[in-house]
Amino acid sequence: MSQKAEKAKAAPLPGCGSCEDSPAKRRGLAARPQRATARTDGEGADAPLGIYAKTAAAPVKGVALVWADTGEETGEVVAYERKGEGFKVHVNSQMARAERYALKAVVNKILPKSRTSKCMRWRVPKQSLQVLKSVEFNKAFYSGLQICASVWDCPICSGKITERRRVELTGAVAVAKGMGWQVMLLTCTVPHGLGDELSPMLDQMMDAWRKTTSNRKGKSVRAAICLEGTVRALEVTDGANGFHPHFHVLLFISSDVTTDTVQEYFRPLWQDACVKAGLPRPSDAHGVRVDDGTYAAAYASKWGIESELTKGHSKKGKHDSMTPWDLLRCYLATKCERSRKRFIIYSEAFKGRRQLYWSNGLKAKLGVGDLTDEELAHQEEERATLLSELTDDQWRAVLHTRSESALLDVAENHPEAFDAFLEGVEGLARASGMPDGPCVAGASGKPVAGPKIGTIEEMTK
Numbered sequence: 001m002s003q004k005a006e007k008a009k010a011a012p013l014p015g016c017g018s019c020e021d022s023p024a025k026r027r028g029l030a031a032r033p034q035r036a037t038a039r040t041d042g043e044g045a046d047a048p049l050g051i052y053a054k055t056a057a058a059p060v061k062g063v064a065l066v067w068a069d070t071g072e073e074t075g076e077v078v079a080y081e082r083k084g085e086g087f088k089v090h091v092n093s094q095m096a097r098a099e100r101y102a103l104k105a106v107v108n109k110i111l112p113k114s115r116t117s118k119c120m121r122w123r124v125p126k127q128s129l130q131v132l133k134s135v136e137f138n139k140a141f142y143s144g145l146q147i148c149a150s151v152w153d154c155p156i157c158s159g160k161i162t163e164r165r166r167v168e169l170t171g172a173v174a175v176a177k178g179m180g181w182q183v184m185l186l187t188c189t190v191p192h193g194l195g196d197e198l199s200p201m202l203d204q205m206m207d208a209w210r211k212t213t214s215n216r217k218g219k220s221v222r223a224a225i226c227l228e229g230t231v232r233a234l235e236v237t238d239g240a241n242g243f244h245p246h247f248h249v250l251l252f253i254s255s256d257v258t259t260d261t262v263q264e265y266f267r268p269l270w271q272d273a274c275v276k277a278g279l280p281r282p283s284d285a286h287g288v289r290v291d292d293g294t295y296a297a298a299y300a301s302k303w304g305i306e307s308e309l310t311k312g313h314s315k316k317g318k319h320d321s322m323t324p325w326d327l328l329r330c331y332l333a334t335k336c337e338r339s340r341k342r343f344i345i346y347s348e349a350f351k352g353r354r355q356l357y358w359s360n361g362l363k364a365k366l367g368v369g370d371l372t373d374e375e376l377a378h379q380e381e382e383r384a385t386l387l388s389e390l391t392d393d394q395w396r397a398v399l400h401t402r403s404e405s406a407l408l409d410v411a412e413n414h415p416e417a418f419d420a421f422l423e424g425v426e427g428l429a430r431a432s433g434m435p436d437g438p439c440v441a442g443a444s445g446k447p448v449a450g451p452k453i454g455t456i457e458e459m460t461k
């Protein structure tokens with residue numbers, strides 16, 4: 001067995017439980033030739049997404065990378081670190097970015113007609129495609145690509161949006177504490193089973209939360225505990241009992257009420273609201289939990305990161321709780337059909353829903369700005385230098401060889417080698433049979449001239 005295959009075999013693999021014995025896993029995820037991620041010429045193929053931005057990764061800490069090819073399906077790379085007998089997946093900001101691109105390639109494949117499938121691939125009409133580098137953080141990013149700003153479907157946009165939301169949340173908690181408020185973490189769940197349909201269940205949960213906060217009893221609870229406002233995060237995991245959507249709610253309280261008291265107040269409120277919304281009655285033990293300020297601060301400071309980055313890396317083997325990105329990881333590693341289907345169901349059910357919701361007036365009380373997801377995804381580094389402008393052909397070669405994140409790594413670590421690396425990418429693309437014709441919108445935003453190159457399925461077969 002090759003060294004690479006050995007590493008991949010020793011490493012913990014993402015899995016949903018239904019793919020334990022998949023062919024890819026039995027083969028130890030051997031390296032595969034790289035293929036194109038060509039877009040389809042399907043629905044809305046020449047319609048720009050209308051959102052353009054630069055995408056920047058987190059600051060680089062200069063950790064050495066060990067690369068191993070693990071993406072049988074997409075040829076993406078994941079780094080491992082030797083850990084005792086086996087290997088632990090190595091996480092740093094460059095690695096996390098590589099994974100985001102890898103998972104994004106999975107979304108391109110399984111949701112080929114989505115806005116997300118065009119995100120960070122199509123160029124902005126009449127704008128040059130540039131590689132820029134932040135002066136402050138030494139991080140490289142692309143400018144001049146269309147973005148989807150989907151916090152649910154897009155590992156790249158979601159990473160950026162949730163990171164900025166996390167900074168907002170952490171700041172808000174600190175300000176609240178400075179004002180002498182308490183911040184508690186309320187978790188609301190509902191009983192669920194395999195047969196439950198996700199979208200109606202989400203509608204009912206939203207309805208139940210509205211009732212919890214705005215009916216007569218809810219209003220009296222708010223007054224009794226001096227609830228100044230809430231930040232509600234909608235999250236979901238998938239497991240043996242089906243999808244498990246739940247709310248994590250930061251409660252900003254200006255009294256000295258205890259967590260036990262708050263829990264006693266909210267439990268019957270949530271239970272009654274769920275029943276009125278047509279959901280099963282949550283149990284006394286599991287429906288509502290209130291944790292104190294330590295948990296709330298920890299939650300605020302890692303919000304988004306848990307599902308974005310760390311979860312799939314650190315441990316697996318626990319198949320009863322997969323995040324949406326775990327489903328993508330599972331498909332990436334094993335072509336798991338169940339995970340593909342579950343991600344599509346999840347994507348359809350969450351489309352258009354708010355991931356994070358601040359109650360009216362709270363942002364103003366805490367001095368937090370009011371930016372939309374689109375505006376956050378669009379935020380750019382003010383102080384950045386231009387490293388390079390890419391031609392259509394160069395960008396096609398980068399996409400074809402799936403070098404988007406590797407090119408940024410080179411820009412950050414070895415800018416002097418940037419041109420040589422890009423030349424190598426073009427050579428690799430030619431050598432691996434990059435087809436002529438459109439695989440990305442040209443500078444006009446429309447596909448560049450050339451023969452049709454088929455569907456994603458044909459390209460990645």
Ligand SMILES: [Zn+2]
Nearest residue numbers: 119148154157
């Ligand atoms: Zn996106």
